[in-house]
Amino acid sequence: MSPEAISARAENSVSPSSAFVTGDALPRAGDPADAPKIARNTSGPPAKNKGRAPRSGDKRAVFRNNWLGFAFAIPQLLLIFTFFYWPASQAIYWAFTLQGPWGGGSEFVGLDNIKAVVTDPVYWDSVVRSLVFAAVSTGLSMGIALVMALLVDRELAGNKIYRSVLVWPYAIAAPALGLAFRFMLAPQAGVLAFVNHIWPGIWDPTINGNEALGAIIFAFAWKYVGYNFIFMLAALQGIPRSLLEAGAMDGARPLRRMVDIQIPLLTPTLFFLLVLNITDSFQDSFGIVDIMTGGGPARATNLMVYKIYFDGFKGLDYSGAAAQSIILMLLVIALTFIQFRYVERRVHYT
Amino acid sequence: MLPISRLFTAAAATAAGLVLTTAGAFADPVKFDFWYGLSGDLSNVVQQMCSNFNKSQTDYQIVCTSQTDYDTNLQNTIAAYRANKQPTITQIYDIGTATMLLSGAVTPVYQLMADNGYKIDWTNYIPGVRSYYSSSKGDLWSMPFNSSTAVLYWNKDAFKKIGKDAAPKTWEETADDMKALKAAGYDCPMAMDITGDESWQFMEQFSAIHNQPIATENDGYDGLNAQVMFNKSMFVKMATDMKSWYDQGLMVRKGEKQGEPYDAAFAAGHCEMTIDSIGDHGTIGKTAPKGMQWGTAELPIYAGTERHNTIVGGASLWVLKGKSAGEYKGAAAFLNWLAQPDQALFWSTNTGYIPVTKTGYDFMTKSGFYQNPIYAGREVAVESLSEGTPTPLTRGIRLAVMPQIRQEWGNAMQAIFAGTVSVQAGLDQAADRSNADLAKAAAQYKGATLP
Numbered sequence: 001m002s003p004e005a006i007s008a009r010a011e012n013s014v015s016p017s018s019a020f021v022t023g024d025a026l027p028r029a030g031d032p033a034d035a036p037k038i039a040r041n042t043s044g045p046p047a048k049n050k051g052r053a054p055r056s057g058d059k060r061a062v063f064r065n066n067w068l069g070f071a072f073a074i075p076q077l078l079l080i081f082t083f084f085y086w087p088a089s090q091a092i093y094w095a096f097t098l099q100g101p102w103g104g105g106s107e108f109v110g111l112d113n114i115k116a117v118v119t120d121p122v123y124w125d126s127v128v129r130s131l132v133f134a135a136v137s138t139g140l141s142m143g144i145a146l147v148m149a150l151l152v153d154r155e156l157a158g159n160k161i162y163r164s165v166l167v168w169p170y171a172i173a174a175p176a177l178g179l180a181f182r183f184m185l186a187p188q189a190g191v192l193a194f195v196n197h198i199w200p201g202i203w204d205p206t207i208n209g210n211e212a213l214g215a216i217i218f219a220f221a222w223k224y225v226g227y228n229f230i231f232m233l234a235a236l237q238g239i240p241r242s243l244l245e246a247g248a249m250d251g252a253r254p255l256r257r258m259v260d261i262q263i264p265l266l267t268p269t270l271f272f273l274l275v276l277n278i279t280d281s282f283q284d285s286f287g288i289v290d291i292m293t294g295g296g297p298a299r300a301t302n303l304m305v306y307k308i309y310f311d312g313f314k315g316l317d318y319s320g321a322a323a324q325s326i327i328l329m330l331l332v333i334a335l336t337f338i339q340f341r342y343v344e345r346r347v348h349y350t
Numbered sequence: 351m352l353p354i355s356r357l358f359t360a361a362a363a364t365a366a367g368l369v370l371t372t373a374g375a376f377a378d379p380v381k382f383d384f385w386y387g388l389s390g391d392l393s394n395v396v397q398q399m400c401s402n403f404n405k406s407q408t409d410y411q412i413v414c415t416s417q418t419d420y421d422t423n424l425q426n427t428i429a430a431y432r433a434n435k436q437p438t439i440t441q442i443y444d445i446g447t448a449t450m451l452l453s454g455a456v457t458p459v460y461q462l463m464a465d466n467g468y469k470i471d472w473t474n475y476i477p478g479v480r481s482y483y484s485s486s487k488g489d490l491w492s493m494p495f496n497s498s499t500a501v502l503y504w505n506k507d508a509f510k511k512i513g514k515d516a517a518p519k520t521w522e523e524t525a526d527d528m529k530a531l532k533a534a535g536y537d538c539p540m541a542m543d544i545t546g547d548e549s550w551q552f553m554e555q556f557s558a559i560h561n562q563p564i565a566t567e568n569d570g571y572d573g574l575n576a577q578v579m580f581n582k583s584m585f586v587k588m589a590t591d592m593k594s595w596y597d598q599g600l601m602v603r604k605g606e607k608q609g610e611p612y613d614a615a616f617a618a619g620h621c622e623m624t625i626d627s628i629g630d631h632g633t634i635g636k637t638a639p640k641g642m643q644w645g646t647a648e649l650p651i652y653a654g655t656e657r658h659n660t661i662v663g664g665a666s667l668w669v670l671k672g673k674s675a676g677e678y679k680g681a682a683a684f685l686n687w688l689a690q691p692d693q694a695l696f697w698s699t700n701t702g703y704i705p706v707t708k709t710g711y712d713f714m715t716k717s718g719f720y721q722n723p724i725y726a727g728r729e730v731a732v733e734s735l736s737e738g739t740p741t742p743l744t745r746g747i748r749l750a751v752m753p754q755i756r757q758e759w760g761n762a763m764q765a766i767f768a769g770t771v772s773v774q775a776g777l778d779q780a781a782d783r784s785n786a787d788l789a790k791a792a793a794q795y796k797g798a799t800l801p
Contacts, residue, residue: 102453189609206607209767297764314753336683
């Protein structure tokens with residue numbers, strides 16, 4: 001994983017979660033003017049949180065000196081510049097020039113690199129597979145996490161253990177996770193190998209592309225279930241008990257209370273997780289693909305991020321890989337925009 | 351504050367100490383860097399070798415750094431070269447040869463040695479090894495280092511069961527043996543895989559021993575406008591047969607992702623034959639169950655064809671531009687030291703790689719190396735590389751995008767084996783995509799010519 005991706009990941013997981021905690025720790029019945037504004041932070045995508053001057057109205061009382069705040073921000077800004085803006089600008093430069101691997105002779109070629117990428121049917125195949133991967137793995141991980149969070153929130157037996165245990169998968173690095181799943185799903189020696197003893201040849205992700213895609217989706221979803229779960233559980237526990245109790249007194253059964261009270265009040269968190277899961281499925285899938293399938297069989301799991309890595313680092317085609325990263329970046333921005341434009345309308349912040 | 355200032359004092363004292371020690375040594379040895387792409391046991395052997403060189407003389411000090419694997423070392427070497435922080439010597443894998451020749455970043459080894467007063471008999475190098483790393487004029491541009499080639503591994507115990515005491519020489523005979531093994535109850539007569547890397551033994555080595563073109567322009571040696579040919583050569587027959595043997599269960603796919611790589615499957619006695627690098631000879635010997643009788647043989651050819659040499663695999667040592675005269679002197683001394691027969695013995699004893707010079711091979715033969723049951727069978731690799739004189743189609747491969755070509759080949763074979771595409775259509779598609787990659791590389795290296 002590239003350093004900029006790692007720093008981006010670090011921000012993803014830190015900034016929204018801290019915003020979330022502050023937002024939810026406040027009692028909902030508190031200052032009615034403040035509540036929506038703070039709650040809104042829960043849903044903000046990481047990039048926007050960073051750019052927006054965060055609650056400057058509140059802070060002005062504390063920091064009168066603007067330069068002092070700026071000075072505190074400098075180390076972080078420097079890191080972001082070094083590991084994100086500078087490499088990203090380099091990628092844009094490469095995308096519009098023809099780079100010889102050994103440097104020198106970078107000739108401006110305009111849109112040639114982009115054209116070469118978008119006219120390649122194999123590239124669109126990779127885009128479609130990435131979209132399928134994003135949709136199915138996000139749906140799977142969020143669906144399972146939601147069910148588990150709702151159950152744990154009902155304080156079933158052992159919920160304290162689940163609460164801490166279920167987040168662990170997220171702490172596993174993608175390549176280690178990929179290795180574990182590769183062992184388990186190996187058709188000749190893995191845990192699943194027994195099905196091949198009963199029905200020979202029924203499970204072989206090394207030759208059947210759909211099975212391979214299924215395997216990486218499952219591995220990725222497994223990793224994110226824990227992460228989604230912890231956010232959903234925190235949000236569920238922030239829902240005032242009085243609302244649920246009122247519902248119960250009115251005769252609503254647990255399922256009815258989930259559908260009509262808990263899930264609607266959970267939508268800001270669900271929306272935030274949706275944006276995050278989709279974004280991550282485009283970039284964090286690399287380690288899993290690299291170890292589990294290497295993009296195969298016959299390109300069935302050649303996701304966009306893996307193709308960028310292969311073309312750039314193994315094929316030494318820096319320009320083509322840079323053009324692909326620009327397209328990937330635009331695609332993720334577009335998807336995030338669509339989610340904010342159309343999905344966020346259905347989110348209830350209060 | 352106190353701990354910090356104390357820290358500074360300590361750092362200053364250490365630095366001063368370092369300066370004193372280096373200054374104190376009379377006649378500082380010239381330091382130069384060597385980056386390599388091996389890890390684990392092999393890395394330890396390289397480190398041992400470096401320390402042997404440093405102990406053997408006092409003028410130079412080689413600093414050897416592992417960059418984990420071949421791909422990473424090539425990437426890091428390129429990145430370092432772009433930042434002008436390159437090592438003096440770097441180890442680049444066989445399929446990176448064309449990239450290095452086109453880079454404009456290399457001082458040819460033949461020139462380095464001549465400039466520094468070393469007279470090396472280049473004809474002493476094994477033909478199949480020399481031709482891979484030579485320019486079209488026959489000058490060696492890089493120093494052959496860890497070298498291997500593909501051989502057939504066969505299980506003598508299993509072959510005894512089907513009444514044979516020799517490995518098959520032709521593919522026709524191999525097919526009969528696989529069928530006989532299957533009939534005798536062995537469910538994996540030959541282990542193989544098609545991830546893309548196995549293009550090496552099944553397409554590239556196959557094409558060389560059959561004197562078939564892998565690409566036009568004599569496998570790319572004569573120009574950057576080369577087009578791949580594996581969809582029009584005898585390899586189409588090989589691919590068709592492989593698919594048919596796979597369908598009959600005679601060839602079984604074995605790889606890391608299936609749960610057991612083909613070399614491990616052979617070593618464990620789960621499969622009775624495999625085609626693999628001689629570099630795995632040592633590992634197979636160490637991991638095979640006690641008492642298992644097995645051997646090596648040259649790769650099968652199709653009946654009625656003439657056998658040619660296999661091509662070398664592994665990596666060679668490249669000297670990069672932009673270093674000082676002193677560092678080049680050191681590099682030349684190191685490469686000369688490395689070329690001595692006793693170093694060949696050291697290297698081959700501690701790894702599975704083969705000697706690259708005839709004198710090294712003779713020295714090892716005389717010292718009884720190949721009589722030792724642990725190493726017996728490795729001479730097959732040298733014999734295989736030395737079959738006849740290299741023709742324009744058996745010198746090696748000179749294509750700048752071999753990693754992509756192997757990937758395309760793997761994708762095509764996977765689709766063919768899955769039955770989603772016919773053999774010819776699959777190979778045609780892989781060839782078209784490879785040619786597009788070749789065209790792109792030719793544009794990247796516009797103005798550059800292969801030496």
